[in-house]
Amino acid sequence: MNRNYAPVLVLLAGILWGTLGFFSRHLTAAGFGPFEITFVRVSISLLATAIPVVLFARELLYVRLRDLWCFLGTGIVSVLLFSVCYFKGLELTSLAVATVLLYTAPLFVVLLSALIFHDPITKKKMAALALAFVGYALVTGTGGDQPLPLRGFLCCLASGFFYSLYSVFGKLAMQRGYSALTLTLYSFFFCTLGSVIMVDWNHICGIVQRDSQIIWWILGTGFITAFFPYTLYSLGLSKMDAGKASILVSIELVAEAVFGSIVFHESLTTASVVGIALVLSAIIVLNLRRSKLK
Numbered sequence: 001m002n003r004n005y006a007p008v009l010v011l012l013a014g015i016l017w018g019t020l021g022f023f024s025r026h027l028t029a030a031g032f033g034p035f036e037i038t039f040v041r042v043s044i045s046l047l048a049t050a051i052p053v054v055l056f057a058r059e060l061l062y063v064r065l066r067d068l069w070c071f072l073g074t075g076i077v078s079v080l081l082f083s084v085c086y087f088k089g090l091e092l093t094s095l096a097v098a099t100v101l102l103y104t105a106p107l108f109v110v111l112l113s114a115l116i117f118h119d120p121i122t123k124k125k126m127a128a129l130a131l132a133f134v135g136y137a138l139v140t141g142t143g144g145d146q147p148l149p150l151r152g153f154l155c156c157l158a159s160g161f162f163y164s165l166y167s168v169f170g171k172l173a174m175q176r177g178y179s180a181l182t183l184t185l186y187s188f189f190f191c192t193l194g195s196v197i198m199v200d201w202n203h204i205c206g207i208v209q210r211d212s213q214i215i216w217w218i219l220g221t222g223f224i225t226a227f228f229p230y231t232l233y234s235l236g237l238s239k240m241d242a243g244k245a246s247i248l249v250s251i252e253l254v255a256e257a258v259f260g261s262i263v264f265h266e267s268l269t270t271a272s273v274v275g276i277a278l279v280l281s282a283i284i285v286l287n288l289r290r291s292k293l294k
Contacts, residue, residue: 003239003240005236005239006235006236006237006238006239006240006245007236007240007244007248007287008236009232009233009235009236010232010233010236010237010240010245010248010249011248011249011251011283012229012232013228013229013230013232013233013236013249014229014233014248014249014250014251014252014255015251015252015255016224016225016228016229016232016255017225017229017249017252017255018251018252018253018254018255018256018258018259019224019225019255019256019259020221020225020256021256021259021260022259022260022263022264023217023220023221023224023225024037024221025264026214026217027040027214027217027218027221030207030211030214030217031203031206031207032204032207033200033203034083034087034090035083035084035087035195035198035199036199036200036203036204037221038080038083038087038191038195038198039192039195039196039198039199040204040218040221040222041221041222041225041226042079042188042191042192042195042222042226043188043192043222044218044219044221044222044223044226044227045184045188045222045223045226045227045230046185046188046189046192047222048222048223048227049181049184049185049188049227049231050185050189053181053182053185057181060179060181060182060185061182061185063178063182063186064176067173067176067178070169070170070172070173070176070178071169071173071183071186071187071189071190072190073165073168073169073172074165074166074169074170074173074183074186074187074190075186075187075188075189075190075191075193075194076190076191076194077162077165077169078162078163078164078165078166078169078187079166079187079188079191080190080191080194080195081158081162082102082159082162082163082165082166083159083195085155085156085158085159085162086098086102086155086156086159086163088155089101089152089155089156089158089159092149092151092152092155093149093152093153093155093156095140096140096141097140097152097153097156098152098156098159099136099140099253100133100136100137100140101153101156101157101159101160102156102159102160102163103132103133103136103160103250103253104133104157104160104161104164105160105161105163105164105246106129106132106164106243106246106247106249106250107129107133107164108160108161108164108165109164109167109168109242109243109245109246110125110129110243110246110247112164112165112168112242113167113168113171113241113242113243114243116168116172117171117242119241119242119243121243124285124286125243125244125247125286127282127285128247128282128283128285128286129247129282130282131278131279131281131282131285132247132250132278132279132282134275134278135250135253135274135275135276135277135278135279135281135282136250136253136275136279137275138271138272138274138275138278139253139254139257139271139272139275139276139279140253140275141269141271141272164246166187167237167242167243167245167246168242170183170187170234170237170242171237171242174234174237174238179238180231180234180235180237180238181231181234183234184227184230184231184234187230188226188230233245233249236248244286247282247283247286248283248286248287250279250282250283251279251280251283253279254276254279254280257272257275257276258276
């Protein structure tokens, strides 16, 4: 794959992740809890990845035993623990605070990439991070005089850290010669194994029996918010700097805000519009080929 396409794939992944709110609202209204939503996302994605691989590309199933820790990292340590911490944080603090702290992930990726992969921490990256983080705060409306519980802060900050580890473990796996599909497949496999113990099966079956149409929302959640974006992100990550990829995927927050405005008629405040502009500016800054910000 041409390296020039990598940023486009990452941006597309971010836009698709931005639709999660649309699908999760419908599932929540039907009675699904946060862990059940996590489970159906990853289990449907696992099937979507595994079936074509088993039928047409079985060589992608091969993983060396000594490399399993990479996939345990993406599936359990990243996807599952990020979800647990994020949803717990939502119980302890506001959505705005939880979202902003989740998006500390790019900062963690930049720092970890410098330590592990020796990727340079450039002025361009730092400028993009600063623009993006201020943009997150404006879009989500973080602020006010309400105290921030320590447990809530730590849970949400941990969600950002664990979220960042997908880029790190994913990069390590691909440096060992594994494809984006292998990475996606085993990430979903281990996350499904880890999340199955949190699911109330009788509750899920009861919801499906009451409303069979919910199956379409479950499938949409699996394919549109997990299978396609994780595959696209993994493909892009294989051809670019992990820190840069994590900042580009910030487009997710912009997509979520715009999508919420169009579908749910949520008002976009002046602060939100300025925040969206700052996030987009961060993406533009990051992709400037010739700049004094090196």
